[in-house]
């Protein structure tokens with residue numbers, strides 16, 4: 276239902292933001308700094324959404340931090356790269372807007388807020404070999420942040436995803452995690468430092484089990500929240516927005532439920548929808564994503580139920596990229612509420628991904644989004660690859676973490692919790708017996724492992740080229756020669772896991788123009804309504820350009836939307852309505 280005007284509003288601000296992710300907070304801060312009053316509404320009891328659960332990286336091409344570090348980049352290179360990786364499916368003007376504004380947004384936030392980012396100099400673009408691709412520097416990650424600076428407000432921030440924590444508690448940056456995984460010189464002392472920092476913080480431990488030294492998504496959101504608090508920008512928790520208020524064809528507010536009461540809230544200058552995707556809405560998944568699909572396969576926020584897409588759609592908004600997501604192969608761990616994306620594990624030496632016939636079908640070490648796109652593309656009745664099956668041997672198990680399992684050297688099989696040992700992790704003395712447990716074709720798997728091993732010993736993968744790309748090797752084991760992504764699967768016992776076609780969240784939603792205004796099916800603007808983040812159709816179209824490719828755009832288009840809405844109003848109020 277679309278509410279229409281009539282009765283008065285219960286509360287009024289200039290710039291009304293639905294959602295509390297990274298893009299939402301950026302927009303609220305920018306609107307405030309440009310003279311508007313702003314308010315963020317959050318339907319759950321915790322702010323931060325998927326953004327707080329995330330890895331906290333943002334992909335900003337041609338940014339000042341990479342320049343300072345001596346990594347060259349340019350507008351032209353960035354645009355060339357994006358055009359290639361989006362296959363011409365995203366309008367040039369949108370890509371150009373992103374490339375031009377993302378570095379500006381970053382500069383603004385670094386100068387005006389507590390946000391501090393660090394350049395990931397060796398974290399390469401996911402398709403770095405493509406024209407304009409870079410071997411590092413465009414992905415930035417949030418610097419550590421002391422949770423105490425937020426005071427009591429810290430407890431109201433959504434916790435990091437389990438897959439981002441060690442022992443479900445201790446947090447570290449992606450750069451630190453890579454250092455430990457690769458066992459770079461100094462990794463033992465770094466481990467000791469991180470663990471003692473957590474366990475010896477006795478006073479903080481008495482308060483909460485959460486790590487005081489924030490990293491990743493929590494470290495991105497905490498400084499934004501602190502910057503909001505210092506500006507006095509309110510954030511209302513447990514305020515569930517259900518409808519948009521329209522007066523004379525213009526969106527002027529929302530209807531929300533707060534403390535059991537229905538409220539009409541006025542967004543005098545604009546309403547910004549930043550309420551996330553639809554990954555946790557089973558009906559929308561069935562309708563829009565490739566099938567089979569299940570809400571249990573997402574690692575994204577439980578609150579991403581597509582509310583904003585529904586509300587905008589009811590006003591005649593066009594939708595785009597609804598069949599796409601920020602894909603990643605996942606393991607669904609019993610007892611955990613979110614799936615874990617297998618970012619690192621799938622490309623380490625000594626494992627393969629196979630279909631129901633026991634056959635490989637993809638370069639396992641390629642970017643995670645790519646792996647799921649291939650899972651679906653090759654999923655047939657004769658050779659199902661959704662789900663797929665991950666197979667590894669005792670050498671792999673001893674050395675590497677996998678899903679919820681620490682390396683066997685630190686967590687022998689007997690120390691694996693019973694609920695994981697029984698049913699979740701399959702284990703057998705022969706490849707054939709493992710195949711039986713996984714209920715896949717035993718002869719097919721035996722034949723596949725034999726062929727894979729012959730090539731892996733020589734460091735080659737003629738069929739899928741695993742380990743040849745730069746991204747493949749980033750998550751490989753550099754101590755394994757000649758190919759850091761390949762080793763034979765030969766040492767019993769053998770292990771297996773079921774792998775699903777999951778994601779970090781969806782990326783299809785309300786179609787928007789270059790200023791984030793929501794568009795109708797005829798291309799006209801819905802006056803007063805803006806959308807960013809995963810409730811809007813992503814500027815990245817079908818691709819994932821590099822780490823941070825989802826929140827970089829959310830923050831950038833939040834910055835754009837706020838400035839546009841406020842300046843439109845200042846320049847005569849209704850300029851934002853024209854086509």
Ligand SMILES: Cc1cc2nc3c(=O)[nH]c(=O)nc-3n(C[C@H](O)[C@H](O)[C@H](O)COP(=O)(O)OP(=O)(O)OC[C@H]3O[C@@H](n4cnc5c(N)ncnc54)[C@H](O)[C@@H]3O)c2cc1C
Pocket residue numbers: 293294295296297298299316317318319321322323324325326327328329330331332333334436438439514515516517549550551552574575576578579580582583601779780807808809810822823824825826827829
């Ligand atoms: C484990 C993990 C790691 C990731 N790592 C990265 C990374 O490093 N870099 C990256 O770019 N991306 C990463 N992602 C993806 C990224 O987190 C999301 O794509 C991004 O945060 C989405 O931002 P958003 O603002 O659209 O939504 P969110 O951050 O989810 O914010 C939406 C908010 O709106 C609220 N909301 C929903 N409906 C309503 C309603 N009706 N009324 C009021 N409020 C509502 C939600 O509760 C939520 O708080 C990761 C995701 C996961 C799960």
